[in-house]
Amino acid sequence: MELKYSEILQRNAALSKSLPTDRFEIAVLSNVEVFQLKEILEYALRVDNIPAAVTTGDYDNIVQDSLKYKDADLVIVFWELCNIIDGLQFKIELFDDEKMDQIFDRTVAEIDFVFRNLKDTSLVLFNAFTGVQFSSASIGNTNLERLAARLNEYVQSNAPRNVKLVDLHKIIAHTGVRASIDLRNFYSSKALYSINFYKAYCSHITPYVMSANGRSKKVLVFDCDNTLWKGVLGEEGYDGIELSAATKDGAIFAEVQSIALSLSRQGILIGICTKNNPDDVTEVIEKHPDMQLRDEHLAARRVNWSDKVSNLRDMARDLNLGLDSFVMVDDSPFETNFIREQLPEVTVLQVPERLSEYPQILRENLGLFYNLSSTAEDAKKAGMYKEQEKRERSKKDFASIKDYLTSLGMKMTIYQDDKSIIPRMSQMTQKTNQFNLTTRRYTERDIENFIEDKRTNVFAFSISDKFGDSGLTGLAVVRIGDDNCGIVDSFLMSCRVIGRDAEFAFMNCLIDHLKARNVQIVLAQYIKTSKNEQVMDFFDQCSFPLMSSTESEKNYSLNISNYKAKPIDFMEFIYGRPN
């Protein structure tokens, strides 16, 4: 954060006037004073359109506060070793083994309490224990560091899934030990950290919050010349461009390509968008011995002479993703400014003039793609998008859509309350924006709670066809409410499988399930967002009668005996093992 603390205070106060009523509630529990964290954190998130509201718990009251604030959207825990008992940072160096065990046991017992109290909280960021504020100059390990290591080991093996450990060492390394702490205020008022520390801390944890709000980036698009390789292909030619790890400048581009490749393995879609002759670029992608990004890694390619804004728009449409999930890397200030101006929702990274800084700039921005629950599905994604392209192409060979769908040989597998796929199910609620009727975001813990609740069922489906397996791509949360009416809490589907009537087949299954539970009335809701316009008539198409509607939502109530199931005879249904 470049702004000064006083500027942050000013701008945060201005932003707080236009906050929506639905806030992202954050509670900070701490055993040291963290006076300046509130506004810095609020501001860091509010500029990214997260309506954060931070509450600070009472001083040194973590255990009780963990109960009080368990319903917050995010709980952050600052548990500082130096204040576990007053003056531990110096007292501990005189402790014998027995006393070390005592303080470990006492702290672990408190940690257990806190984890139990916070077990249903959506997301908990727990700062890993550290003694580095006081031990950074010691050659051997101090008792303070030994205790930190033991506690961290315990936390790592006992933390529930919703608890993420924040490595304070990275933040303190970024800021420097001396600049991270303010010992004047530590001795006078138990306030350990500096303004600079809080700024670095807030930047560091922003990716967690973005991911929890379904705002992670999903696509990384590169220009080619002087972005994926050194030189201009159209001028220097196939043999003139540099991207070999063995040359000085080539090594930088080789490193950049490796970073992109590893992102692609984690499920981030890689694209290229460049003004070049298509055949020239294809030749490099297919044949150049030093090229690391090959056709199978590239989910989308736009190689032509049209403007990049239209190209990015087309790319977003073809991939069925919003432009706000795009990051574009380009070396030309003309292009980067043009994109920033025309498509402010796209994050644009400029290749720096000092080329040696290029890979590091890319690394510093990897948090944009951070995903709370990365899953096996992600790794297969580039391939799946490629299959999607093939399907689109073969669609054109069939006279009717029905013939086409029949020719695919589709199989839908339905999973009910399956605990083994919780991470992917949670991720779907966090990342699906377009085909999503209510856009409720659920953490892994939330999904687990639904599965354990007898009145709530979580359904998911995957689809396979002759081109491949789409993986888990649809999800619904259905609840039995009062008066035994069924409630469709969530219904969403990945855009990868749109256009195959999977949504109607899935709805048929849900209705069958509710019938089996003797439900008479099914209530459903469409909640409008800036992205889900395409499903605003979905329940109407499923024969649900509209009861009421406003600007922001539509409410439906269906007498289950009046449900008109859309006949789906081109798909085979398989039921996965129920839990």
Add this chain to the structure above:
Amino acid sequence: MEDRIKNVMAAVFGVSPGEISDDSSPHEIAAWDSIKHLNLVLALEEEFDIRFEEAEIPSLVNFKIIAATIKAYAE
């Protein structure tokens, strides 16, 4: 420099810079409690890239004293 001090004080206490006068002190400004005082000290140190002596921090309780103290650091 005086305007910069007033802007920082205004931001910390959540008032407009016009409300900060030469005599502003915890008596006039309701928000000026001990926590805000700490925040003010840190914000001023960052603004002017200085570090106050621990002993002078408690005395920085009105605009004139603050301005005079910072001026001394600048010289």
